[in-house]
Every structure is written in structure tokens, then in C-alpha cells.
Amino acid sequence: MRFVSSLLPSILLMLLAAPAFGAVHLDRLTLPKGFHIAVYSDQVPNAREIALGAKGTVFVGSMDAGKVYALTDTKHDGHADKVRVLASGLEMPVGVAFRDGNLYISAVSRIVVLRDIENHLDDPPKPELVTDKLPSERHHGWRFIAFGPDGKLYVPIGAPCNVCDKGNAFAKLTRMNADGSDAQDVAYGIRNTVGFDWRPGSHQLWFTDNGRDMLGDDIPSDELNRLSRVGEHFGFPYCHEGDILDPEFGKGHRCKDYTPPVLKLGAHVASLGMRFYAGRMFPAGYRGAILVAEHGSWNRTKKSGYRVMTVRLDGNKVASYQPLITGFEQDEKAWGRPVDVQPLPDGSVLVSDDLAGAVYRVTYQP
Template structure:
């Protein structure tokens, strides 16, 4: 039987992927050859504690939704960040900003994930925040400075050893790694290429470094085998949410803007990329059309693309998805659901909610409104939860991850 390198060569555009020798200690070479690593067969699991589930549901009683919608706990998932949905079993793969990737399974199909276990424990993950699933069923995990691919993830995930390939070993030089703004996200484009966002590590890009920030503050595009990496969009501060509009194939992304400029400025952003190479304004602009102090005396590029939607300042807009399901009312079809994690440095906190942006026939934003709110206690400023990502489940319901409460919620529509 040919090794996994040959197998992945067929899947990933005919190119054989070989793990660098330095990564041998991470079991990757063995996994690429379909060889057991000796990892304990007893996988780490997360108990779905009834007491904690009851308290989470009590917290959700405070969440406000439009008429006909309801929200419930899908599963307890520690540090839950970005998600990808399996296309066959409906396994929910969940990233974290630590070292765990979780696989959540609804075995009895009651729309609750009763089994939560560690995915691929024989792989040493480092900030595996970003999850994206290709149309042909390959799970991609965007780490701090590496991109991994797991073919047939829903087949192998029951055991500790999984088929894996290193798509990209480094997005940027090892010596340039920074912990700030290091949570990556990814997407598969309609061109069958990989898109990965790389936040820049500063509040404002330092003036003494000059205006060229690449690959920081960009969305990188590459072939499915990791070759041909190029900058697709630039002038971005820190995007932790990307998605393609299935109607016109355009890439949209959220962007977190500059801190320390005041409670109500600059705005957060929801952006639309209409062609490769566009510049979205950082570091000349702190958000929207608000200039940064460090770069205020410099002439900004004439071709800066301003956001489709200006969100509340410091609400921390993160994960997003286009709704294509049949469960929700027609007015939500083709629109964007996006998560606001909530502010950390605003005098009066704002955020911790799910937003909905309608997209018009011309492909542009046609109005934004609050869809789900209530995780922020307005009186005390305490967060009962902080949404990170939103993804459409197989039945058309909406899953919302929460890294503070350590949970995934499911929003469904009953029409009553």
C-alpha cells in the first residue's frame, strides 16, 4: 500500500508532502505512513456534567433572540474557538488557543453533542485556533505558524492516530513569531485554494518599520499543497473571521481595530474583498476612516478599501459565516452571521453577541442588526459568555462557540 505522502499527493493537487525532519518528534512522519505512534488508545474526553449544563442553560435564559428562535447548549467544550463541520457524520471539530482540538459528536442525533473528545492526540498542536473543511472532506487546522491537513478526519478521529499532512510549516520566519494576534483562521476558496489570515503583532504597526507589513496584517492565499503562497489582501490589523459569499464568490472578513483611541473609536470592521491585492488601510487607519496618531502625517494610499460595515468600537468581531440553510426564515438566506467576542478595555463593555448582516443583490452589505445578545450583564459588566465563532450545522441550525463559558450553543428556529 502506498504511504500517506502518495495518498495526499493525489488529494492535494498531485504534490507529495514530506514533513521536515525537525518535526519527526511530533509523530508526523509515522502518521503520514499510516504507522501507529503508540499513543494511548484511551482518548481524553470532556464530561457533559449535568450541573454545569443546567447552569449554562440558566445563563442562556438571558439571551434575547428574534421571535421563533431558541438557543440551547450543544456541548460543553473547554476553550471553544473556531469550528468546522464534518459533512457526513456531522462531527464538529473545535479549535482552541492552547493545545487541544476537540471532536464533538451527536451520536443519537438529538442535536446535542453528548461526546466531546480530544482530536488527534498524537499530534502536538500549538494554538490550533482555525478550522476549515474542504468540499472534499479534508479538515484543515491553522495553527500559530503552521497549517495541517487531515484527510478523512471523520473516519480517523475515533482513534488517537490520524492521517495528516503538513501543508505549510511556516507562514512567517520562526524568529518573527509573536504571541500577540497569533490566532489564525482559514477558508477554502471557490478557486480551490487555501486562504489564511495573519494578524500583525502590534496595536499599531510601528512607524520606524515602514509601511510594508507583509506577511503580517494580510490574508495569504496558497495552493492546497502549500505552494504558491501570496498576499491576497493587505492593510489588515487582525482578522479572526473569514468566509466566502457563495452567491458571488467574494471573500469577506472581520477585522479588529486599534485599541487605546477611546471608548467609541475606531469602529470594528466587516470587509469585502473584490479583487486580489486590495489594501484595507492599516496602519494609516485605525478602523474605518479614523487615522492613527503614529501615521497621521503620512499620506495614505489612494486605493484604500473602506469597510462594508462599521461595527461598534472594541466589540471584537471574530468568526463569521454565510447562511445557506433552509431552517431559518427567508430574510436570513444569503446573509452573514458574525460573532462579537466583547470588549476588554472599554469603560463600558460592549459586544458578546451575534450580529446579522443582510447582503443585497449587488453583493454589498444592506444593513446590520443584533441577532443574539444577553451574554453581557449590562449592570455589572460581567460576561456570562463570549461568542467566538458561528457556523451553520447540517440541519440549517446555527452553532455558536464560547471560549469563556467553554461551550457550544445551538440556535434553531421553531416558528412559534
Template sequence: MRNKILSTLIGLAFVGGAQATDITERLVVPEGFTIEPYALDVDNARQMALSDTGIVYVGSRKAGKIHALIDADKNGQAERKVLIAEGLNMPSGIAFKGGDLYVAEIERIVRFKDIDKSLDKAEMEVVFDQLPDKRHHGWKFIRFSPQGDLIIPVGVPCNVCEEDPEFGLIYSLDMDTKEVTTLATGVRNSVGFDYHPQTGNLWFSDNGRDMMGDDIPPCEINVITEQGQHFGFPYFHGGTIADPEFGKGKNMSDYVQPALNLGAHVAPLGIHFYTGEQFPQTYKNQLFVAEHGSWNRSKKAGYRVMMAHVEGDKVTGYTPFITGFMENEETFGRPVAMIQMPDGSMLVSDDYANAVYRVQYNKK
């Protein structure tokens, strides 16, 4: 349904350098849901993290900033925004654990201790500095595993290439010993992952290579079922499409097939398994996917939030959840990531509209 409240509230916000008057009026969610602003004017909003006290922290990429969003009266809209840090090196990925905020820059992981109590006075310390410093696909999404390790992806610094083993992977970092364990290889550029609430397996998005045309190769959703699995890059794309340069002499059966092939160039970023009680039961344990949208396609694709229907580790369907970020080749917003709030509502970040939206279901 169309939400006219948002149009009024965001009427004078700046989107992509131009004044926006109707972006949120365009956003469409399924019947029974509403989408409203949680916070506006949040520079380049990317991954979000929720603290134990309910403060929402937001990373950025090009802006180099970390913000805190505070909804003190719990009315579903942040009334205060605090700049935690600026001048960071693409701090896209953030995670909260034990009262501390962890931030992934290109080449290191930093920490702000007791962040809720310090906010604009927070002091930063480096906790791990052994990451590659290549900026191409160097920005990150991070998350703590159920066992307490920090999950970190390292994208390849190219469109397509054979690189050394420190690139094209997802690994876990033991926060005590600083030892790393490779979880997956053959990953071009993952900027989103989440653990299946029932199987415990790690699912991740992966952005497909460019310059093979409008319609190939597909972007992917993958699932790790065994430690160290290889997901095909740069030899195969979408599981079965041999790379014209690197696929020669390779066998696709040597690599893990995607759980779901998406459209080419739709750029899936954040993914999130919904585990709350507010949405209808048909949404429980289903996977939301933020398709950030294409930049190199003759006709744009993506620019929406989708829902993958999941049974165990199999995808049985893929349907729209939020649309309206793009229409007739004009971009109004680009969804990035989702987090679930304690009441079961869901926040969605938008780095193009510089906004965070709140989606809730209105029980009858």
C-alpha cells in the same frame, strides 16, 4: 426569547473559572427561534468545521486542543466528545476538506487524514510551515475557497506598527504547489471570513487598534472586490480616522473603505453568510457576525451575535441576533464563530463558557 432548558443543562458547568447557573437562561434570540446546547465542557471552543458525515470539529486557542463532537442519533445535541489532539500552538482555526481536517497553529498548517475514521488515533502531518511564529495576533481562522485554496490571515504582531510584508494580510495557499497569493493587505487582525453566496467576494472581519480611547477607532467588516487591495492599516482606521503616528502624509482615498464600521473594541471574530432553508427568507444570504467583546473599554461592548443586512456588496442594516452574553458589566459568555448544519440550524461557539450552542427556527 429566554430558554430555560439551557439553564438546567448547564447548571453545573464552569464558566471563566466560576460556577455558572444561569448563562443560557440569559441568551435571547428573535421570536420563533430557540437556542439550545449542542455540546458543553468544550475547552475554549473557537472555530468549528463540519465533516461529510456530520461530525463537528472544534478548535481552541489557549487550551491547545482539538475536539470532535458527535451527534450519532441526530437529535441536535452531541452525546459524545472526543479529544483529537492537545498541546498544539493556539489551534484556533480549522477546516475540513476531502475527508481531512486542517488545523492552523501559529507557525504552520497541519493535517489529520481521514479524520472521521481515526478520531482519537489520528496522526498529524505538517502540510505548510512557512508562517511567522509571532504569537501576538498569531492565532488564525482558516477556510477553503470555492477553488480549493486555503485562505490564511496573518495578523500584525503589535497593537499598531509598520511591519514587514509577511504580516497584516490575507492570502490564499495553493495546496498542491504551496504557492501563496496575496488577497488583501493593510489588515490588522482578521479572525473570520466567508464568501458571499451570490457575488462570490470574500468578506472578512478586522479588529481595530487599541489605545485611542473608548469610542474610536471602529472595528470593521470588509469585502475584497479585487485581488491585492489595501484596507488601510496602520495608516487609517475605520476608513477615515488617520492614525496619530502612521497616518501623517497619507491619503485615505488610497485605501479601501469598510463595508461596515462596527463599535470600537467589539472584537468581531467569526462571520457567516446564512444559505440554509430553515430560517425565514429574510435571513437568506445575510451575514452573521460574532462580536467577541471588548477587553480594554471602560464599559464593555460587543458580547453578542449580530446580523448584517446585505444587498450585493452593500450593508443596509445591522441588528442583534443573540444577546445576553454580558449584562451590567458581568460576562457570561463570548461568542466566537458560527457554522451551518445540514438541516439549516446554526451552531455558535463560545470560548468563555466552553460551549457550543444550536440555534434553530421553529416553523409554525
């Protein structure tokens, strides 16, 4: 290794701790030998989910900024020399998903779309409504969205609380057609997933999930899960991390009746964006691995997370769980918080950071 160049409480703490955007400290980051990290753009306040356009545009949603950004690298030098605001005034537009020339954006109770967006980056169209039938609760109301191999738009409905039982109305993953029709439930017992992807080859859906708060520093763990069938239940609010019954809602339930995680990621690490790595730039051992952005704890005595991790698989089992990037937090002080990871066609990987208001590009050269 070497150096290289609850909603209201959580948001309040983030705001109080946040430095000015652009306070990037690449010299504090540690990556495995041969890996390098550089700033792709430091002009993206509240940078959250990343999506790629067909013509190379990098789209980034935001949270508190209420904006959606388009980053373009016109010089092809690994740095976005143009940053445009495509939409503003949206309600926590965290999620962005690109399909057939159109950019879909989550905005709590709504999904909107910018049509033919890559041909109108300088004069973006007005957002067009796809659906306004999603819950309006802001607690876990920001949504990571993505199109699956089936052509459906997958949209999570997080629990509107730290822990509560709202039946099948919340704490689930749904999908719909691109026009908002035929909405269906896909899976239940998911407290709040802010990252999912489909495994190349099998097209199986894998996702991260944030564990509940207020059970202490070390439980429950965040989860990495795999969906094996529609209608599967992953335990929330009755069972956490596959083996801990909730002290209030677990009465009368058994953890063995719910699907356990494939991997316990650690308590309060705030696992968010995750993607499978299928590129050729990184060493062969990374091919087919999962990259996970861990945003970092806000309610733990000693901070956890604040890193990007690599999960290598052996079939459907975890072979290893190791750091790719660390150093966003040092001596209990954080200057950055990773949110999403997005491989590029050349095999490099973008990482968004909503605390520093930046997007980084990770490359490998021995």
C-alpha cells in the same frame, strides 16, 4: 424579543475573568421571537473556530487548551453526545478547515493536517505538517483558516502588535495550495481578521477585522469588509475604519487611498467568526445575510460586543445590522463570549463560546 432556554493584556484579562468551563446560562440570552437556543456541547474548553466534516462531524479548534475537538451527534437530537480530542499540545490551534476528508489545523507558525479523519475519530492519526513557514509571533498569531471556492487554503497573517508598520510581511491575508505550496498574498492593510466567508453566488470574499486599541472607548470601529480584487489594501496601520488617520503612522497618507469598510461594526466589539446564512430553517429575511460573532471588548470603560449580529445586505450595501443573540454580558459582567458561527445542513446554526467552553445550536420554530 424574549428570553429563551494587545495579546498579553487581553489574554490575562480573559483568564482572570473566566468562570469554570460549562457555566452556561441560556436563560440570560435573548433572541428574536421564534428562535431557540440550546447547548450542543458544554465540554469544549476554549472553543473557537468551527468546521464541518462530510459525515456530520463538528470540528472545533481551541486557543489556550491547545486541543482540537470532534463533536458527534449520534442520536440526531441536536446534542453532541460524543466529544473526542483529536489532537493536543498544539500552539493555539484556533483554526480548523475540512476538505477532501482531511482536517487542516492552524498552529501559529504551522499548518498541520489530520488525514481521513472522520474514519479515525477514535484513533486519530498524528498531525502531518503542511507548512511551517508562517510567522511565529504569538501576538495575533492565532489564525482562522478556510478553503475558498478556488480550492486554496486562506490563512491570515495578523499584525504582531497593537499598531505597527511591518510592510507587507504582516497585516494581510494569504492563500496557498492544500499541500502548502504556491503561497500568495491576497490583501493587505488587515490588522487581524479572525473570520471570513465567500458570498454564495458571487464567491466574493467578505471578512471581519479588529480595529486597533488605545485610541479611546469609541474609536476606531471594527470592520466588515469585502474584497473586490487581489492586492487590495484596507488601510492598516495608516487609516482605521475608513476615515481616521492613525496619529503616528497616518502621517503622509490619505484614507481615500484605501478601501473603506462596508460596515462599521462598533468600537472594540472584537468581531470574529462570520458566515453567510444560506439555510432554509430561519425566516426568509435571513437568507443571504451575514452572521457575525462579536467576542466582546476587554479594554473599554463600558463593555461592547458579547453578542451575535445579523447583517442583511442589499446588493453590496448594508440594509440592516441587528442582534440575533444578546445576553452573554449583563451589568458589565460576562459569562460567555461568542467566537464563531457555523450553519448546519439542516439550517440551524452553531455558535462557539470560548469563555463558557461550549457550543450552542440555534434553531427557528414559530
